[in-house]
Amino acid sequence: MTPDERAAGGVEPRSGEAVRHGTGVNSDRAFPTNAYPDSLDPFVLFERFYIDPDRGFPMHPHKGFEIVSYMIEGGMDHADSLGVEHTAREGEAMRITTGSGIRHSEFPADGTACNGLQLWVNLPREEKEADRDYVDASADELPTADLDGATVTTVVGEGSPIELHTPMEYLDIRVADAWTWSVPDGWSGFLYGVEGSGAVSGADAGGDANATREFGAGDVLPNADARDVTVESDGGQFQFVAVSGRPHGEPIRQQGPFVL
Template sequence: MHPTDSAGDSSGPVAGEPVRHGTGVTSTRAFPTNAHPSHLDPFVLFERFYIEPDDGFPMHAHRGFEIVSYMLEGGMAHEDSLGVSHTATEGSAMHVTAGEGIRHSEFPADGAGCSGLQLWVNLARDEKEIEPDYADAAADELPTTDREGATITTVVGEGSPLETHATMEYLDAEVDGSWTWPIPEGWSGFCYGVSGSGTVDGAAFGEGDVLSVTDARSVDVRTADGLRVVSVSGRPHGEPIRQRGPFVL
């Protein structure tokens, strides 16, 4: 089934889909998948990747979108055609603007495997040809606050040094009890299970599950034993998302 440009199913959570990349890397993809066949404007793709010590992504090209990589375990070494060489470690994040075109590689660092989350964000039509760019933020640079029912780290949004061209917010929430995630008027978003178990809007929710939301409302996240989720929302561009492998036209 080919991805469409419509919003995903917001009726309830669906399970992520195992994906094996040609380089030998495995991922659990939230969307687009058979269960969630659409993109979610402005978001193109989201997945959790697992890279074994001898695997990785050799130098390859991207164009037309932004990439946010957020590390969960281990370290990932990034090199690109801008001359950047950087290793992202647990809790740190990298932002790449592919724009008119960039080449980069991603490999596990220090001879050990790694795991993280990668988000592709569409660039608006009038920004497709902007110059490529790179930025990163260490774990201690990402603001972490205690809110009612959860400890929240802001990967992209208020207080984070990482700025995307798309207007969006990316939260890492360690939920202990109950937490309410608000989605602004006119925005789309999704909630993805990183670890633990609980409920989202009353439905069972755990590692690898995704709930997409396309209307302004508050999402209720609850757990008895601990649940870690990432909650991502953004203002849609209102433009078709035309993904062709590593390019978004």
């Protein structure tokens, strides 16, 4: 975020950036990108991944952060150095605490392409060597409720079995009319469009809190100042995720698969 944008109290939605991983997996990355080169404390990276049947991520290392994977379509086979083997399917989530170091692999299940969302959350410096850990949740275990005209599934937050070292909330929203996102004071976060399109208001870089901006699938709206944001559908169902957390106030130093 530039100083001018921070002074204005928000930023406008930005398009994600296409990324092709060395294993041939394609992603739409929300941040960090050329348009938004920074992480968003406490969040290191967020992207939507698309894995073809003949692609995937062979066993590789991570350390120093936590990973939340949330499946949108298809299934993904996970295996790791803790001995865990699990397949996450549509509407299901996994959390890995990489801590002092873990290895894992990710491949599409059943010979069919899959796609989902992956979030990297920094571990505070005093917890970089945390015990390695893994937990998953089925779609039935993630609380879903109709709230304020939207269907809200809690991936991380109250009622979810997915917990992290960082206080945070991760919501999957489906709205046909309008819904207002309220971020706790002192927290930062972002919205990311999954399917459909609509508009946002309340986080305008021009200083007008009532201004409305287009917002659709593949767009990201960083919200570093805990501003309330209203999301409206364009008439159909609009699916997006709303992620927020308490910043650590520490530099985020990412080196490939490690967050130091």
